[in-house]
Amino acid sequence: MKLKIPHLILILFVMLSCQAIAQKNHKLRTQPVQYQENVEAPLTVKELALLREVYQDKLEKYVLSNPQRVKDFKHLLRNRLIIKKMPQLNKESDKFTLLSSIPLFNNYNTNLVRDESFDINTFNPLKYNLEFFRIGSIIYKIDNTDYFIVIETQNLKQ
Numbered sequence: 001m002k003l004k005i006p007h008l009i010l011i012l013f014v015m016l017s018c019q020a021i022a023q024k025n026h027k028l029r030t031q032p033v034q035y036q037e038n039v040e041a042p043l044t045v046k047e048l049a050l051l052r053e054v055y056q057d058k059l060e061k062y063v064l065s066n067p068q069r070v071k072d073f074k075h076l077l078r079n080r081l082i083i084k085k086m087p088q089l090n091k092e093s094d095k096f097t098l099l100s101s102i103p104l105f106n107n108y109n110t111n112l113v114r115d116e117s118f119d120i121n122t123f124n125p126l127k128y129n130l131e132f133f134r135i136g137s138i139i140y141k142i143d144n145t146d147y148f149i150v151i152e153t154q155n156l157k158q
Contacts, residue, residue: 033154039074047077054126058108072154076132080152081125087146089139096141096148105129118145125149 043051051073052059063069089096104127106112112127131138132151140149 033072033075035071035075036079038078039071041074043070043074047074050077050124050126053124054105054109054112056109062108072133075154076151080154081132082150082152083120083123083125083142084148084150085146086148089141089148090146093141096139098141098143099128099149100143102128102130102140118142118147120147 051063055063063073100114104112104114106127115123115127130140130149130151133154134151135153135155137153138151140151141147142149
C-alpha cells in the first residue's frame, strides 16, 4: 500500500505538469496593431454618419473624445472592412454566418432597425454586432445577395 501512494502522487504531479505546459503553449501571441498612414486623416462625412447612426448622442462621449477609439474606427472602416461581391463563394455560403443571424448593436440607439434589403451605398455595417476587433479575420454573408463582409484581422500572429 505504501508503494502505491507515492506512485499515485508522482502520476498526479506529472499529469498536472503536462496540463500546465499544454495550456502555456496554446496562448496566442499577436503583434501590436499596425496602422496605415490613412488613419491620420480626419473622419470623413460618411464615416461620421455611420458612427452617428449607431452612437447617436453618445458619439462624443464614447468615440470622438477618445483619440485611440477614433483611430481604431478609421482603421476598421478604411483598411479592414471590405464589402465585396463574391458570387464564387455562394457555393460555400453555408460556411459563413448570415448577417440576418447577427443582432443589432443597439446599445446606444434603441431605434436602430435591420435593413430590409441591401444597398451598398447606404449599408452601415456598424449597426450590426459583428466581430470587428477579434483576433483573426472573419467573413459574413449578406442574405439573398452575392455580397460578403470581410473583416480582416487587426493583429498579425507571431
